[in-house]
Amino acid sequence: TERVGTEPSVFTRILRGEIPSEMVLQTDDVFVIRDIAPQAPVHLLVIPKTDAYADVTALAAGDPKLLASMVEAAKVAAQRAGASDFRLIFNTGAGAGQTVFHVHAHVLAAPQGLDEGT
Numbered sequence: 001t002e003r004v005g006t007e008p009s010v011f012t013r014i015l016r017g018e019i020p021s022e023m024v025l026q027t028d029d030v031f032v033i034r035d036i037a038p039q040a041p042v043h044l045l046v047i048p049k050t051d052a053y054a055d056v057t058a059l060a061a062g063d064p065k066l067l068a069s070m071v072e073a074a075k076v077a078a079q080r081a082g083a084s085d086f087r088l089i090f091n092t093g094a095g096a097g098q099t100v101f102h103v104h105a106h107v108l109a110a111p112q113g114l115d116e117g118t
């Protein structure tokens with residue numbers, strides 16, 4: 001799916017500094033922030049600076065190198081947050097709970113590791 005409409009996404013507004021956020025990492029093409037409603041001791045969002053891709057399926061088809069950059073940024077950001085092991089989750093589609101249609105990955109972790117079922 002392509003992103004529809006002209007309104008900037010909440011993540012684009014964060015990148016522009018229009019909405020405050022806790023920035024963890026920024027590279028040429030990706031930025032990482034702390035999720036405003038954490039579901040784990042470490043809950044980060046890895047977001048491409050471009051809003052051209054609504055979800056990971058569109059990103060993988062359109063720019064696989066950018067998808068690889070997201071995975072690398074997830075690893076570095078998780079380490080910075082004190083976690084070497086992490087879950088990387090892409091909610092894909094409204095029926096799966098996706099609410100922001102500017103592709104992003106959730107990094108879920110805990111410094112001592114996540115328990116089963118978290």
Ligand code: 5GP
Pocket residue numbers: 010019021022033034035036037045090091097098099100101
């Ligand atoms: P989705 O459900 O689309 O995969 O995830 C969107 C995520 O963005 C949610 O976990 C939500 O808490 C987070 N989020 C939404 N608005 C903001 C915001 O303004 N700041 C931050 N840091 N996170 C946000």
